[in-house]
Amino acid sequence: MEQLNENQQEAEASEVAKLAQAIEKLANVLDRRLAELTAALQDTRRNQAIQAFQRTKAGSKPNMELVEDWIRKIGRTCEGRILKLLAEKHPLQFTRAEIAAQLRYSKDSGPFKQAISTLKKHQLIAENDEGRLTLHENLLT
Structure with a gap:
């Protein structure tokens, strides 16, 4: 056994x-x-x-007519101000902190974070691997 x-x-x-x-x-x-x-x-x-x-x-440039259409849709809120800034400064890329400072927002505030999220979701802005934001190619001519 x-x-x-x-x-x-x-x-x-x-x-x-x-x-x-x-x-x-x-x-x-x-x-x-x-x-x-x-x-x-x-x-x-x-x-x-x-x-x-x-x-x-x-030489791609922002399609300002399209940008303005989007700003009218989303309003001159945080989202609209970010979109306008990136369109005016294109092709420069900015960190969230740089954008927040230029627009006098806190980069850690809920409205600012939500605005970035909304703009990315609608493919109005793009973020590279280094965390720098720019106008999305959909808004370029």
Whole structure:
């Protein structure tokens, strides 16, 4: 009886070891795939940033008529003031703190944060990987 119990334990230990090896192999495969996907995402973001810069560099200007239409829709509230500032200063990019200071808002205030969120949601402003904001390409000619 004891021999059977020991054999059964050895068989179970062997199965556990095989499962552990299989899990380790799978984890290694997933790690490699994640690294590949991360690199591809970084390349895509880099390419998008280069394309956006090239469009801006090529002389893209704000479509002020469209910008003014949006300001009329959203009002001359925080959102409208941010949009107007970025259109007037295009192609410059600003941090949230810089925009808040120019418009005399606190960058940590709820209305300011909500305004940035709303403008991004409607693709009126864009934020790069460094956290700098500019007019969205949809508003450029």
